[in-house]
Amino acid sequence: MTASAPRVLVIDDEAQIRRFLDIGLRAEGYQVLQAATAEEGLALAATQSPDLVILDIGLPDREGHEVLAELRQWSQVPVLMLSVRDSEAQKVRALDNGANDYVTKPFGVQELMARLRVLLRSRVAATTAPDAAPRYDDGRLVVDQLRREVTLDGEPVALTRKEYAVLAMLLRHAGRVVSQQQLLREVWGATHVQDTHYLRIVIGRLRQKLDDDPGEPRWLKTEPGVGYRFLARDET
Structure with missing residues (x-):
């Protein structure tokens, strides 16, 4: 040892x-x-x-x-x-x-x-690396948080502010479960922690725009009844 x-x-x-x-x-x-x-x-x-x-x-x-x-x-x-x-x-x-x-x-x-x-x-x-530019690139999906730009297979992905905020938060905690309440509190505010339908709609749109199959997710995995997890590269 x-x-x-x-x-x-x-x-x-x-x-x-x-x-x-x-x-x-x-x-x-x-x-x-x-x-x-x-x-x-x-x-x-x-x-x-x-x-x-x-x-x-x-x-x-x-x-x-x-x-x-x-x-x-x-x-x-x-x-x-x-x-x-x-x-x-x-x-x-x-x-x-x-x-x-x-x-x-x-x-x-x-x-x-x-x-x-x-x-x-x-x-x-x-x-x-606390000061490193927050950029994710796995060869297909690129998320540049400094420029707030997202591309998939080299093509830009148009996200709304809420969609981008949810994706960025999950990415910052890649590999870790983020609860629905955590996401709602940070993205929508403390008065919306029970509005889980907002989050489901945004996650659904993100999956559609990223061509991410919820049955066999590449990036966005649902933890039933708890929240969501951005899959780390060795989990896919």
């Missing part, structure tokens, strides 16, 4: 889950820290400076949402929430409170590892 290997903190009271993640993470080259309680996890987060936190919602001493809220008071470390709770309300609450992603138990280890890689890359990009 090298000193530069990313350090992942797993906070989960289930010994079997911790063991499963420990084996899987170490096999992928990560360093692993483990905590069975909220207090132990917060202490490790404060003293060991993990690069990413996997946080279970159902902890014995404090709810994971509370741990996330406290952690966000002094750290912006990426947090992936784990839970057996599959309700829309739980997912939205976690994302709105600062979680970077949400995975429901039971989960596939390969999907989890892919999501971790996306979160770690986003963290590296944010810390090493």
Whole structure:
């Protein structure tokens, strides 16, 4: 194990889950820290400076949402929430409170590892190139946020202000789930967080203009009942 290997903190009271993640993470080259309680996890987060936190919602001493809220008071470390709770309300609450992603138990280890890689890359990009011009180019779709221009296969794509704002926000959080409420609050304003039909219309138009099949998305993926995710390149 090298000193530069990313350090992942797993906070989960289930010994079997911790063991499963420990084996899987170490096999992928990560360093692993483990905590069975909220207090132990917060202490490790404060003293060991993990690069990413996997946080279970159902902890014995404090709810994971509370741990996330406290952690966000002094750290912006990426947090992936784990839970057996599959309700829309739980997912939205976690994302709105600062979680970077949400995975429901039971989960596939390969999907989890892919999501971790996306979160770690986003963290590296944010810390090493904060002033870089925001430009996305995957060979087909080009989004130049400096010029507010979008092209597809070399042809300009005419977007309305709302369509562009939604696309730009999803792109800024590429690979991460952005809740409907987050999108509505930023693009339409705080008084429109319940107007999900606005968002559905805009996403539908974006998909049509980008020729993006919702059944097999290339860029815009729906996370049912929660929000949307701009697919990172290694997810497609």
